[in-house]
Amino acid sequence: MANYFGFVGLRVASGHSLSRSQVAKQTLSVLDVQQRHALISLLEHQKAPFDQVVESRFAMNRALDGLLIGERVSEEHFLTLGQRYGQHEAQLGEVIAEAFGKIIQTLTTEQKQQLDAIRHAHLNGKGQELALGHPKPKIKLNKDDKKELTNLAARLLSWSTGNEAFNDFEVVGKPSQHFGFVSLRISSNHGIKRGQVSKEVMSLLTEDQRKILKDAAQSNIAEFNHFLEQRGSLMRTLEVAQKGQAIESENVIRYGRDVGELEANMTWQQAMAMLTVRSSLTDEQSQSLLRIRNKYTASGGKNLPKNSVERGRQLYSQCSLCHSSRSISAPNLDAIVGRKVASDESFNNYSTAIVDFSDKHDTWTESLLKQFIASPKALIPGTYMGFTGLQDTKDQQALVDYLNSLK
Incomplete structure (x- = not known):
């Protein structure tokens, strides 16, 4: 969900030097007891919608796995799965945005200045030098909840201090989450580089096989612009919470389904290209x-x-x-x-x-x-x-x- 709240854009703008855990610690040190409690309460409140996201995303990935092992999966069915996934992801975003919005409304002028200072320090490569606003708060949570609290605190910082451009930032390779690359990168202890793997794979393919992948990439780029447009509408719907306004749930569902279908369509195009190349591979x-x-x-x-x-x-x-x-x-x-x-x-x-x-x-x-x-x-x-x-x-x-x- 970090890309909904501007954290990915902030990390890229910092030259990838930004540490999620460091930002979270600094942010939590600025918040008061009630504000930190609101974040901790969100941990429990987001679990049910999060489980829905996991379930619907799993259904998409299972369909892709089915294509690999020869099961029949229709494009229409896959796009429907994408709509459901997009809706559930957007509804989870709504839960988080509402909670963030309430916290933002309680921030004092001094707190806002301190959060802005944290952001600018990281953008200038000086985030590690920044002293905590107050002593590090002692929060007793289990390991998983601590990790998720880190995610939430980092997103709160990026969303409360950022702008539309950062919230709209997205990478064209987003469908890679459905093809296992993110998991592969984690399994490699983050030693795997996308560019290096790409070079290795492309070097063993024939020119005709490479052309199939390149054509799919060109098609995705054109589709990606439409995806960003719809996604921007979803972001604007969530952002009203920053001003203390109520989020229109019907629009969240509508835009979420549209975004999910567009992402699923890009994923399907990639999958079809990959399967075509796969069927032409030699044993070597x-x-x-x-x-x-x-x-x-x-x-x-x-x-x-x-x-x-x-x-x-x-x-x-x-x-x-x-x-x-x-x-x-x-x-x-x-x-x-x-x-x-x-x-x-x-x-x-x-x-x-x-x-x-x-x-x-x-x-x-x-x-x-x-x-x-x-x-x-x-x-x-x-x-x-x-x-x-x-x-x-x-x-x-x-x-x-x-x-x-x-x-």
Whole structure:
């Protein structure tokens, strides 16, 4: 939600030197007890609408995962999911904006000057040198709530001291949140650079494949201007809370749905381009893409779904890069659990290593599959399988659980 309240624009304007936690500490030191209590109360008040955002965003991502593994997903259905996601995100923004607006109305002239000073110090690269307005307040919260309070305090600073231009700031790559790049960056401990990954990927594609992605990007840029226009209308609707006025909820829903549909349309265009390129990849290109991913995620963590089969479905989207019903470079994995090893009659390029392995191990049991998934080359030296393996035992089990569902 930071982009709703100008924080992303502020961070970019500061040359990315701005620290969210530092800004939050400085902001909280300026607020009085009642104002801090209002922020803490917002933690609980925003949980229900936040859960709705998570659920509707998950539905969009699940549909995209479905495209990767061959499920039927219509554009119309996906755009409807986008509308719902946009509405829920806007309604969460309304809850936060209302609470921020009430706090802003109680700020004294001195507090406003102190908050402005914090903003200008960070814009000038001197935010770390700024002393706290008052001793750091002691706030007892659990770890997750403390992290979210940091988010809220930083947004309050950027929104209360900024202007429309900062609130409207948005990056053209926003749909990347639906393709796992943000998660990949976190898994890499923020060591992954978008530009570097782009160069690596583009270098292994053919000119025709690169053109498909470039055409999709050009189409997105044109759509992005319309997206910004509608999003601006939503921002103006929320900003009235800064003046103590009531937010028109009907407009929040309408603009939110419009913004969500436009974002979903950009996402769909990207997805179709990616799938077209994906279907044309050679086995060597597919293996190269997996090696690039593995390089950045070797030591990272992730947020796992509670449902093991759902986590396995996410992991299988990587497997399906080679193992799909239309693939000629790898065997089909449908009903693989309990199937004889090296027995897919539609596939005729098994390695000698796995054929020899099948003489000793007749069928793919769950236990055997987990060993293979952990390290294909360790279990079957000489296999053509280029995937390095999954080290996390929970991921191994999750993938096997999903494979078990493919009857």
